[in-house]
Amino acid sequence: MKKLLFLSIGLLCCLFTVQAQKSSKIKIEYSDFSDINQEEIPDALLLRGNVRVSHEGVVFTCNKAYFFQKENYIKAFGDVQMVQGDTLFLNSKYAEYSGEVKKAFATGNVIMRSPESTLVTDTINFDRNVQEAFYNTHGTITNRENTLKSKAGRYYVAQKKFQFLTAVTITNPKYVIKSNHLDYYTNSGHSYLFGPSTITSKENYIYTEKGFYDTNKNVSFFKKKSYIKYKDRLIEGDSLYYDRNREFASATNNVKITDTINKGLVKGHYAEIYRNLKTQKDSMMITKRAVAITLVENDSMYIHGKKMLITGKPGERIIRAFNNVRFYKTDMSGKCDSIHSDQKTGLTKMIKNPILWNYENQMTGDIMHLIGNNKTEKLDSLKVLNNAFIISKDTLSTGFNQVKGQNLYGKFADNKLKEVDIVKNAEVIYYMRNDQQELIGINKSTCSSINMILDGNTIETITNFNQIEGDIYPEAELPENTRKLRGFIWRGDERIKTKDDIFPPEENEIDAKIQAAKAKNEAKEDKPLEPRKETLDYDKNNPKPKEKVAK
Numbered sequence: 001m002k003k004l005l006f007l008s009i010g011l012l013c014c015l016f017t018v019q020a021q022k023s024s025k026i027k028i029e030y031s032d033f034s035d036i037n038q039e040e041i042p043d044a045l046l047l048r049g050n051v052r053v054s055h056e057g058v059v060f061t062c063n064k065a066y067f068f069q070k071e072n073y074i075k076a077f078g079d080v081q082m083v084q085g086d087t088l089f090l091n092s093k094y095a096e097y098s099g100e101v102k103k104a105f106a107t108g109n110v111i112m113r114s115p116e117s118t119l120v121t122d123t124i125n126f127d128r129n130v131q132e133a134f135y136n137t138h139g140t141i142t143n144r145e146n147t148l149k150s151k152a153g154r155y156y157v158a159q160k161k162f163q164f165l166t167a168v169t170i171t172n173p174k175y176v177i178k179s180n181h182l183d184y185y186t187n188s189g190h191s192y193l194f195g196p197s198t199i200t201s202k203e204n205y206i207y208t209e210k211g212f213y214d215t216n217k218n219v220s221f222f223k224k225k226s227y228i229k230y231k232d233r234l235i236e237g238d239s240l241y242y243d244r245n246r247e248f249a250s251a252t253n254n255v256k257i258t259d260t261i262n263k264g265l266v267k268g269h270y271a272e273i274y275r276n277l278k279t280q281k282d283s284m285m286i287t288k289r290a291v292a293i294t295l296v297e298n299d300s301m302y303i304h305g306k307k308m309l310i311t312g313k314p315g316e317r318i319i320r321a322f323n324n325v326r327f328y329k330t331d332m333s334g335k336c337d338s339i340h341s342d343q344k345t346g347l348t349k350m351i352k353n354p355i356l357w358n359y360e361n362q363m364t365g366d367i368m369h370l371i372g373n374n375k376t377e378k379l380d381s382l383k384v385l386n387n388a389f390i391i392s393k394d395t396l397s398t399g400f401n402q403v404k405g406q407n408l409y410g411k412f413a414d415n416k417l418k419e420v421d422i423v424k425n426a427e428v429i430y431y432m433r434n435d436q437q438e439l440i441g442i443n444k445s446t447c448s449s450i451n452m453i454l455d456g457n458t459i460e461t462i463t464n465f466n467q468i469e470g471d472i473y474p475e476a477e478l479p480e481n482t483r484k485l486r487g488f489i490w491r492g493d494e495r496i497k498t499k500d501d502i503f504p505p506e507e508n509e510i511d512a513k514i515q516a517a518k519a520k521n522e523a524k525e526d527k528p529l530e531p532r533k534e535t536l537d538y539d540k541n542n543p544k545p546k547e548k549v550a551k
Helices: 002-021 505-523
Strands: 027-030 033-036 045-055 058-068 073-084 088-098 103-113 118-127 132-135 139-143 146-150 153-156 161-164 168-172 175-179 182-185 190-200 205-214 219-222 226-229 233-237 239-243 248-259 264-275 282-287 291-296 299-304 307-312 318-329 332-342 347-351 355-358 361-364 367-373 378-393 400-413 416-433 439-455 458-465 469-473
Touching (some): 058 088, 088 118, 264 307
Antiparallel strands (some): 033 045, 118 139, 146 168, 190 205, 226 233
């Protein structure tokens, strides 16, 4: 008996649950005229004039309606409006609604409004169970300053979100967004892009395959195959941040910034770029394995610093590099603490502890300047001020050719150091050889100044001027301990011989970790971005002001 009692109670509970879930009947609230015509519309109640019906929180008004009471179904004609609280307003010429499955269909000049946006289309379906509306008949959505056009779309009422899985265009007075997969939140104006997407404006062109754009604040974040293209500059990176109002961009990991006018390239793993579109002056900071690459007569110059700054107009850029600066070119390389390069004047200053290698020649001094020719885009001259010192290995012995003095002035020809003048307190040690490369003797002398003509690794002539002292010594007569000038330091083991040598080990380690992380991420399944917390909590964090009640 107990088992039977429990079974009966269980059956009653199940029956009660089914009855509770079953939809209630559509309620007719008002109609100017009602009639039943079995011949014209079997089993339907005809309603005419100011028709108003309701069903579980939704209200329909229209000019005429057929109400099929058995099916709990209504067909509405002429100036149809469906209102769901203060969240959704749907107007059309014709509509159908089932009270059993809580689904609506509307067609003919459909206008769907929410507090934040308006959709105009031809046909729409609305499922009240999941609070979703969808259309496949080209729609236009207006939301603040934005106009969205698409072939199809879906609207999630609770989330206040439109989702587009076919071509969609957002038109704003400042830009145009195009994508084939976009989620747009009408309350916040937040857009989530997935797949090939573009943002076009007068200032720039943006491409991404995964990104976020706040159409209210004009800030954005892009993650996959993304770049920002200006008239004179292309910015790429694994992830990009962009603030349109401030014209500020930052890029993280595998950053690449191309100067399309000056044929320059800057790379690193973090960069910040400020643009001034009125003055054309801008600035850029790049760090984490930073390198600036410029083209010098069909050869590339690589400059590295722990931190690099690039400022100025196109054609007038200034490059500054700090901390352990190194640079490399096929026929030249060097090191210093920091560097300052002015594109307009062609002057590059190597600051603090500079050392320069041109072919096999090692040059040092307190201050070192390289001067370029902007017309020919070639190196023009070199200045080494205070404690100038040139050293090169003798090709056939263990000795070193050396020239030192107070200042050095050099001239380049085809980017090769061709002529050198050592001015004031000049000293020289030079291994002299004949045409058969036999050692004639070692020239050790001092004078007021020295002129040298070079041919790559070879000194063609040396000319001493004024107050000449010294002689040409046979090798046996010049002791080893006198074959080096005071201040001699050979630093051949520090020489930068390839473009990869400009990076210190710790920065190569950073690069290796970043590349490994990138490879790991690329192996994962590609999915759209998850909504940001600021998107999900937008209404909570931005409550609408309460309307004042009139007294």
